[in-house]
Amino acid sequence: MSSSQRADRIADSPERTVLSLRERKKAKTRRAIQEHALRLFTEQGYEATTVEQIAEAAEVSPSTFFRYFPTKEDLIIQDDYDPLIAAVIRAQPAELPPLAAIRQGIRTAFAQVPEPELEDVRLRIRLMMNIPAVRARSLDNLLSTVDVMAEVIAERTGRERTSPAVRTFAGAVLGVMLPALYSWGTAGAARSLPDAVDEALALLEGGLPL
Numbered sequence: 001m002s003s004s005q006r007a008d009r010i011a012d013s014p015e016r017t018v019l020s021l022r023e024r025k026k027a028k029t030r031r032a033i034q035e036h037a038l039r040l041f042t043e044q045g046y047e048a049t050t051v052e053q054i055a056e057a058a059e060v061s062p063s064t065f066f067r068y069f070p071t072k073e074d075l076i077i078q079d080d081y082d083p084l085i086a087a088v089i090r091a092q093p094a095e096l097p098p099l100a101a102i103r104q105g106i107r108t109a110f111a112q113v114p115e116p117e118l119e120d121v122r123l124r125i126r127l128m129m130n131i132p133a134v135r136a137r138s139l140d141n142l143l144s145t146v147d148v149m150a151e152v153i154a155e156r157t158g159r160e161r162t163s164p165a166v167r168t169f170a171g172a173v174l175g176v177m178l179p180a181l182y183s184w185g186t187a188g189a190a191r192s193l194p195d196a197v198d199e200a201l202a203l204l205e206g207g208l209p210l
Contacts (some may be wrong), residue, residue, distance in 0.1 A: 027080075031066045033058040037075040038120055046131055073137040076127045082148045083111045089152050098156050102149075102173055103201040110194040118193055127183025144177075146170045176200040176208075 036057040047115045051072060055065040069075050080111075096104065104172030113121070128138050145182075149170035156162035180200040184193055191199075203209070 023121065026053075026068075029058075029060065029064075030078075031080075033060060033065060033068055034075055035120070036077070038123055041127065046127060046134075051059060071137070076124045076131075077138050077141045078136050079121075079124075081109065081113075082145055084112070086148050086152050090155065094156075098153050098169065099173070099201070099205050101156060102152075103198060103205060106177075106201065107194045107198050110197060113193070117197045121183045121193070129182060129186055142174065146174055149173055172204060173201070176204045 088109045092101035180196045184196045
């Protein structure tokens with residue numbers, strides 16, 4: 001699946017807000033840049049690949065590149081999944097408890113990601129783990145994801161998204177997901193990504209029994 005097709009799939013998903021034509025074009029460009037970058041990282045290594053090479057492969061100028069990705073590290077860290085996951089969780093039945101809604105929503109969201117795109121996710125996870133500069137920058141992205149999750153939890157519970165209870169809950173969700181994601185991405189786990197993450201969330205839902 002090409003970057004354009006993936007951008008269209010995301011934009012057309014019933015769980016997502018319909019994007020304007022301008023926003024869809026921007027999404028396609030951003031995905032194309034990232035797709036070419038991952039290909040070049042695979043072929044010649046992260047350090048050996050320059051921004052100029054990526055821009056040339058994606059047929060954009062370096063200045064356009066930096067409008068979409070402020071740093072080279074952002075090519076690995078940024079993705080479209082936070083808004084998708086938030087939208088699918090919001091679509092879960094209101095009577096579901098927060099963690100059950102999150103568990104079902106995340107499984108639904110990941111099940112929508114086609115296998116070729118999952119290979120990109122796996123590559124990005126490996127790069128995050130192996131490149132110190134990317135690993136350090138990934139903390140910012142993780143905190144942003146906690147913010148997104150806290151907002152969804154606050155909506156479902158009627159609490160403030162900044163309350164300690166909501167943010168702790170959001171942090172716990174991300175805390176159990178991270179080992180599952182990294183294990184799947186770096187160890188080549190036989191389970192699918194939805195299964196790996198769902199198992200971690202099931203443990204949290206069950207009180208983390210040992």
